[in-house]
Each structure stands twice: as structure tokens, then as C-alpha cells.
Amino acid sequence: MTVTFDPSTLPELQNQPIQRPWRRKPMRFTLSIIVASIIPIAIVAALFFTTNLPGAILMTVIYFPLQLIASAIAAVVSRGTRGIVDSIIIVNAIGATIFSLVVLFSVIGSLIVRGFSALSAHFIYQNNVYVSPSTPLEYGGIGHALLGTIIIVAISGLIAVPIGVATAIYITEVRGRAVPYVRFFVQAMSGVPSVVAGLFILTIIVATGAIDQGAFAGGVAYAILMLPTVARTAEEVLKLVPEDLRTGALALGSTRSRTVFRVVLPAAKTGIITAIILGIARVIGETAPLLLAAGNADATIVNPFGGPIAAVPTYIFNNVALPYPDAVARAWAAALVLLILVGVLFVAARIVGRGRLSSK
Amino acid sequence: MSSTDTETFRDLKAAATSHRGDRVFNRTITAAAFTALVVLAGIAIFLGLQTIPAFQSQGISFITTTEWDINTDPPTAGIWGMLYGSVLLAVIGLVIAVPASLLLSIFMVFIAPRRLASALTNLIDLMAAIPSVILGLWAFYILNPTAEEWQQLLNQYLGWIPIFENTSGNFLGTPFIAGFVLAIMMIPIITSVTREVLARTPPELVNAAESLGCSLWTMLRFVALPYGRGGIVGGIMLGLGRALGETIAVFFVLKLVFETNWYHIIESGGGSVATLIVSRFGEVSGEFELSLLLAAGFFLFVMTLVVNVIANLIVARTGRLQK
Numbered sequence: 018m019t020v021t022f023d024p025s026t027l028p029e030l031q032n033q034p035i036q037r038p039w040r041r042k043p044m045r046f047t048l049s050i051i052v053a054s055i056i057p058i059a060i061v062a063a064l065f066f067t068t069n070l071p072g073a074i075l076m077t078v079i080y081f082p083l084q085l086i087a088s089a090i091a092a093v094v095s096r097g098t099r100g101i102v103d104s105i106i107i108v109n110a111i112g113a114t115i116f117s118l119v120v121l122f123s124v125i126g127s128l129i130v131r132g133f134s135a136l137s138a139h140f141i142y143q144n145n146v147y148v149s150p151s152t153p154l155e156y157g158g159i160g161h162a163l164l165g166t167i168i169i170v171a172i173s174g175l176i177a178v179p180i181g182v183a184t185a186i187y188i189t190e191v192r193g194r195a196v197p198y199v200r201f202f203v204q205a206m207s208g209v210p211s212v213v214a215g216l217f218i219l220t221i222i223v224a225t226g227a228i229d230q231g232a233f234a235g236g237v238a239y240a241i242l243m244l245p246t247v248a249r250t251a252e253e254v255l256k257l258v259p260e261d262l263r264t265g266a267l268a269l270g271s272t273r274s275r276t277v278f279r280v281v282l283p284a285a286k287t288g289i290i291t292a293i294i295l296g297i298a299r300v301i302g303e304t305a306p307l308l309l310a311a312g313n314a315d316a317t318i319v320n321p322f323g324g325p326i327a328a329v330p331t332y333i334f335n336n337v338a339l340p341y342p343d344a345v346a347r348a349w350a351a352a353l354v355l356l357i358l359v360g361v362l363f364v365a366a367r368i369v370g371r372g373r374l375s376s377k
Numbered sequence: 378m379s380s381t382d383t384e385t386f387r388d389l390k391a392a393a394t395s396h397r398g399d400r401v402f403n404r405t406i407t408a409a410a411f412t413a414l415v416v417l418a419g420i421a422i423f424l425g426l427q428t429i430p431a432f433q434s435q436g437i438s439f440i441t442t443t444e445w446d447i448n449t450d451p452p453t454a455g456i457w458g459m460l461y462g463s464v465l466l467a468v469i470g471l472v473i474a475v476p477a478s479l480l481l482s483i484f485m486v487f488i489a490p491r492r493l494a495s496a497l498t499n500l501i502d503l504m505a506a507i508p509s510v511i512l513g514l515w516a517f518y519i520l521n522p523t524a525e526e527w528q529q530l531l532n533q534y535l536g537w538i539p540i541f542e543n544t545s546g547n548f549l550g551t552p553f554i555a556g557f558v559l560a561i562m563m564i565p566i567i568t569s570v571t572r573e574v575l576a577r578t579p580p581e582l583v584n585a586a587e588s589l590g591c592s593l594w595t596m597l598r599f600v601a602l603p604y605g606r607g608g609i610v611g612g613i614m615l616g617l618g619r620a621l622g623e624t625i626a627v628f629f630v631l632k633l634v635f636e637t638n639w640y641h642i643i644e645s646g647g648g649s650v651a652t653l654i655v656s657r658f659g660e661v662s663g664e665f666e667l668s669l670l671l672a673a674g675f676f677l678f679v680m681t682l683v684v685n686v687i688a689n690l691i692v693a694r695t696g697r698l699q700k
Binding site: 071073074096099100102103106107109110111112113114116117118120121123124127128131179180183184186187188190191193195198199201202203204205206207208209210211212213214216217219220221223224241244245248272273274277298301302303304305308309330333334337338345348349352355356359360362363367 | 396398399401402403405406407409410411412413414416417419420423424427476477478480481483484485488489497499500501502503504506507508509510511512513514515517518519523526527530561564568592593594597615618621622623624625629651654655658659664667670671674677678681682684685686688689
């Protein structure tokens, strides 16, 4: 017997409603999941209101095992014994997700709750001169530290962005023989701990005396951390530039350097901006390099070579463990400001990055 | 890019590099590209030179003993406890972070609906962006009281296990809390790598496994996890490299002591090279002690470099295999 295909049935076949019999879940499946999720939480809620066991202990010692058992039973009911391992994985996976989110929201929430009490307009622009840890919150602020952070990040950007983009251009445009090695070194550099970057600058200060602790030294230390991020992100975006643009420009008689500056880089403009934002976000909260290379100050300092300078992370660091509630409140407020800065950079990178994808 | 494209490109490149401006351009770019090497070599040389005074005065005991008494004559200094402490903290962090990140990425790739998964990806990326000084502040004021309570309970009920011993009754500044903070920093790093690796499992393999009747576990066990093994190991190593070099967050939650705390993870006091550097730097007694700190920094650099290079080699190799 031969099977023949009758084309006249084709529209009929295509118009059939899509059926996914494997997707259809039997009633007991949904029911067992609902029961298995409600019962443990109900038992724990009952225990919480009738006994005085602490909530965290109830959740881990009673709720979690209870939920595992309930899910395992539900799995046996709906899918047989093979479902038990699956149910354990799913419960644990949801547990791990909730754990991470609890930590994240605990950090953000505590910053908002505790940081707002000390946050005020003058906190943003005043500096720390004449302010001791016991001074009330009506005086003093992080103006000097914000300015310091901006100066230091600007210096590191001026150093790291051209070099980072040039590294990416070497990998994607010049394509010399050393590409794999350059990639390898950039990756190895991205693993340098921030404290080591600070120490390196410190040895240069101590050994040569050419520069002193200050914004410039701090900026160079930041640049060491920023360079790999900028180089790797820029490499990714330059790779997205269509090859036709390069060959087209070269075919029109453009030189290599002109192709890069007039065609490739403009085409990847938003991507390069993303790389810069990510580089800034990488370094802006780093504390250890500044402790070693930039020092600390109470006054507002503008000159990059004008001696030790304050920055937001070092300001937080110096106020955290002081035995004065007002100093601690300042640390929380400064941390909130820093987190807002990081958040703005984070969102900016997403928005710029999304623009790149949609225009492609 | 196909091979003909490459050839065309090479020909064009050869034709174009005869231009003088282009030669200058090529050389400048090539020079800039080697900055990473220059910086790495600079760190190795400058910090490496600083180990000479340390070894001259202390001999090999600089890395085998744990004492720090600079004002005695002759001064004694040893960083063994700190080196060991760094590794201990990282191991505690890994024990918490590896299962959590693996489960988290399994949830994001295979269990969660797409929208929830992409929202989670953003949140985990945000978690990676939290500066360590903020985590340290949070850990000092929010985590510490909770962790103290938990450790007391651990000690009360499981104190007969050697690692949960605590004779001092002080549950603050323990390696466990510091390791926990490191785990929080490692989770987003490991998760972002493992999530990508698991998401790259060919869908036809996943579908085939499921149509053969595999449960989620058998699919993970025989398809997704073996397929992504290299990438997962690489991601864990990247997290480890980050944990070894972490300074500020650990500084706030670990009580630095110059004794080797071998395994009493909920006993107050421990060590970490990076934290040693920052905490001694503030009250450094002179050039000699500074050079000891720089020497300690050299060992930290070597440790993280080795871990990081191995991690990147593993990730790169799996990347090639998977393509």
C-alpha cells in the first residue's frame, strides 16, 4: 500500500485548531499543586499565630521541609514516583530564587528606610569641614565626596575609555596576529582584585614619588579596573557592526583609520556609550583602591593633584563603624546616594542598549 | 563571516595598510592593545619586588606562620593565617553560592515563565552591581544580628559537630558571616554564567529528552548539566576569584585575628589577605610594614590571577566546543 498526499486537503489541515495534547493538564494535577502549596503555609501560619516561635525559624525548620514533603506527595499523585526528584528540584529552585530576592530587597529596602532619615538638600552639596562624627544631621554632607567621585571617575574614564576602545579596535578592526593574547590579557586583567590595583598605584607612589595620594592616583587605580570592562563590552558591540560597512568604506577608497573613525565607530556609537556606562558602573562603588591611592579629606578639593581627596565610597567606609548614630545615619544616606547613582547608570545602560538592538 | 569574506577583507587590508597614516594608526592601536599586558607585568614586577624585604627579614616563615608583631626586635610577620583564611571564606561562600546559583539558573532557564525569567535576569544583574561597601554596611547592621541568632542556634543544636564549635560565646565577626556575604557577591556572578550556559543547551536535545519521557531531573542530569559542565565550572571559578579578592565587605563583618582559625566557622575571628591589607594600612607603622603589606598583596594577586586564568580557559574552551 502506498500513502499518497492529497494537496486538496492542505487548507483543511492548516485550518485545524492547534492541539497540544501534551500540554493539557489533568484536573488532579492542578488540584494537587494547589493543595500542596496551601497546606504547608496554612500550618505555618497557624503555628505563627498560636506559638511565639520566631518567623525565620518557622520558615526554614518547619515550612521548608513541610513544603518538600507536600510537593513530593503531590508529585506522586500527579505523575508517580518519578516526579519526586522533580518536585524537590522545583521547590529548591523556587527557594533559591526567593532567597536571592529577599537578600536583594533587604539591601535595597534597608538603604531606603535608613538612608532617607539623613538625606536632605544640604546633605548633597555641603562638605565635611567643621563636622565631627557627633555633629547633628543639620550640618555637613557629601558634597565634597560626590565631587571627588566625579573627578576620580572622570580621570579614570579619560584614561580607560580610549585605551579600552583601542583594545577593542585592535581585536575587531586591526585583527593583528596577537588577538588571542590581547584577549587573554584583558580577561586576566579583569580578575585583578580592586585592592591590588590600589596597592599597585601605592607602590608607584612610594617607589617613585612622581605622584602623590589624590584624585589622579585614585583615577589611575580606577582605570585599571575599568579598562577590561570597557574593552570587552566595546569588542562585543564592534563585532555587531555589519562587515559590509567596512568593505564598502574600503572599496570607496577610504583608508583603514578613516573607515574606523568615520564608519565603524559612528555605527557602534550607542554600543560604545553602553561600554562607557558599564565601565563607570563597575568602578563607582569601589572603595579599597581609593583608601590606598586617594586617601581622604573633609574639604572640597578640585585639583586632581591637590593631595588626598574624599569620595562617596570612602566617606561611607569612614562612617560605618563609628559609635555615633548621626555618623552611621550619614553612612546610610551616602550609601543610598551611591546606590541611586549605580541604579541610574544601570538603567541608562539598559535603555541605550535597547536602542541599539531595536535600530539594528 | 564566511571565509571568502575574510579573504576579501585581508586583500583589502593589505592594499589599505600601504598608506602611511594607516601604519601610524595600526601601530598606535597595537600599542594601546598591549596596555593590559603592561599593567599586569607592572603589578607583578612592582609588587613582586616588595616580597624581597619581606623574605629577607622573615624567610620562608613569612608565608608559613601566623604572627604579626612589627614593634618587637626582630619583628615577626607571617601571613599563613590570612592566606588560609581567604581560602576558607571562599569555600564557605562557594558551599552556599554554588547550589543557590545553580538552582537559580535552572529556575530561570527551565522552570520560570519567560517574562519572570527576564525580570529575574535584570534583578540578578542589579545584585551584581551593588557596591561591596554597601553590602558591608548592610551586613554590619542588618545581617549581623540575624546571623548571630542563627549561629547561636546552630551551636546549641549542632555544636557536637566540630565545625560548629564555639567556646568563646562570641558569635560576631565569624568566618561564617563573612563567607555568607561573599556568597551574596558570588551568586550573581556564577548565576549569570551558568544561566547563559544552560540557556545554550540545544533546544532539540531538550525537546528530544522530554519527548522520550525524561523528567526535569533526568533531562538536567543527562542533557543540560553534562552539556554545560565546563561553563558551570568556569563560572564557579570566576566567582571564586572575586571572593578571594574581596576586601571591604569582609572588612566590616570579620574580626581579623593573627591566629589560624582552621575550621571553627562560627567562632569569632578569622583571616583574609585583602582585609589584612586594608585594616593594617590605616595604622601602618613604617616603610617596613608597608612593604610587608605589599608583599601580601603580591600573593593575593598571584592567587586570584591563577584562579581567574583557569576559569577563563575553561569558559573559552566550552564556548568553542558548544559552537
